[in-house]
Amino acid sequence: MSDSAPAIELEDVRKSFGQRRVLDGVSLSVGAAETVALIGPSGCGKTTALKLVNRLLDADAGTVRVLGRDVRGEDPVALRRRLGYVIQEGGLFPHWTVRQNVETVAKLVGWDPERRRRRAEELLEMVNLAPAEFGPRRPRQLSGGQRQRVAVGRAIVRHPQVFLFDEPLSNLDAKLRVQMRVELKRLHERLETTAIYVTHDQVEAMTLGSRVVVMRDGWVQQVGDPMEIYTRPQNRFVAGFIGHPPMNLLPGAIRSDPAPSVSFGEGVGFRITKAARDRMGDIREGGRFVLGFRPEHARLRKDGADRERSVRLDLIEPMGSEVWLEVVWGDRGLRVKVPADFDGTVGQEFELEIDESRLHFFDPGGGGRIA
Numbered sequence: 001m002s003d004s005a006p007a008i009e010l011e012d013v014r015k016s017f018g019q020r021r022v023l024d025g026v027s028l029s030v031g032a033a034e035t036v037a038l039i040g041p042s043g044c045g046k047t048t049a050l051k052l053v054n055r056l057l058d059a060d061a062g063t064v065r066v067l068g069r070d071v072r073g074e075d076p077v078a079l080r081r082r083l084g085y086v087i088q089e090g091g092l093f094p095h096w097t098v099r100q101n102v103e104t105v106a107k108l109v110g111w112d113p114e115r116r117r118r119r120a121e122e123l124l125e126m127v128n129l130a131p132a133e134f135g136p137r138r139p140r141q142l143s144g145g146q147r148q149r150v151a152v153g154r155a156i157v158r159h160p161q162v163f164l165f166d167e168p169l170s171n172l173d174a175k176l177r178v179q180m181r182v183e184l185k186r187l188h189e190r191l192e193t194t195a196i197y198v199t200h201d202q203v204e205a206m207t208l209g210s211r212v213v214v215m216r217d218g219w220v221q222q223v224g225d226p227m228e229i230y231t232r233p234q235n236r237f238v239a240g241f242i243g244h245p246p247m248n249l250l251p252g253a254i255r256s257d258p259a260p261s262v263s264f265g266e267g268v269g270f271r272i273t274k275a276a277r278d279r280m281g282d283i284r285e286g287g288r289f290v291l292g293f294r295p296e297h298a299r300l301r302k303d304g305a306d307r308e309r310s311v312r313l314d315l316i317e318p319m320g321s322e323v324w325l326e327v328v329w330g331d332r333g334l335r336v337k338v339p340a341d342f343d344g345t346v347g348q349e350f351e352l353e354i355d356e357s358r359l360h361f362f363d364p365g366g367g368g369r370i371a
């Protein structure tokens, strides 16, 4: 992030609809030319947060600043003109052609027809739609992906310094979404504008955001760069939300006798090294915690002799590049991700190996990270 003032700032922002509190003290800052991805389950307040930035809504409390200025002091229409806003449905005018849709925005700012025409062509090309072919069409004569491209092009017309994307790709089918995601990333690198990118898709969040903000129920759960969110989730919610398939989370207890180990019930558990035990310093002997480990950080060994780590293979899902497994350990189901050459059959017993350096420990009550 640059040293200059943040381009977008939310400070302890609160918003309720009637009795329902939708944003409960959200703070967030986006640096100049930075893309922050805002991710969280449906209904957690993402759209509401964006609408506070372009003043489609006003906060009940707290401050929202865009390019250093409190948005409450700005004329909402003028403010919106300075921001590029792209929504899920695209928001194109159905009776106008693609060209008219793009040009209209420029018309609003009073550009002359020649300049509007040139800019519309430039933009359609930028979003990979040949102006001669697509310019005369109406939105319904386009595929979903093409419509979203027009919407993105339209948002760029006036060189906004700030983009607000609200799940722009979620109406598209999987293949197109991947393609558009790559295009958006390239476009962003080229334009170097500031953006908030709202999504419920973790791959989009991780790949497009230089930082990721994870929200839940109107709260920011964690802010970090994508790898930090993945390697050091601050609580159980983030741990279970980011990662696919999700992190395994097992309530357990610590034992020290005869050797340091974690236990998940009678005859189910594994030894840990003293170093790992020391990392969990705050958990007392017999103390309870929730252990987390990702499916990709476990392996299955044939011919293992450790009964406490014995698992039964329950389900095999070949994914092509890898294989996802479900195994039963004691009375719990776990996910394990293994290389594509995995050789095993349902019902077979294996010894579970978990990479000790990749263990996560969470508080069983509040869910916060312990180690």
Ligand SMILES: Nc1ncnc2c1ncn2[C@@H]1O[C@H](COP(=O)(O)OP(=O)(O)O)[C@@H](O)[C@H]1O
Pocket (backbone or CB within 6 Å): 017, 022, 040, 041, 042, 043, 044, 045, 046, 047, 048, 049
């Ligand atoms: N205008 C509104 N009136 C009442 N409730 C609303 C309004 N807008 C959103 N909500 C509610 O606020 C919560 C958060 O909505 P939203 O910000 O759209 O979530 P998200 O974009 O994360 O899915 C939801 O429970 C939604 O039903």
Ligand SMILES: [Mg+2]
Pocket (backbone or CB within 6 Å): 046, 047, 048, 166
């Ligand atoms: Mg939304």
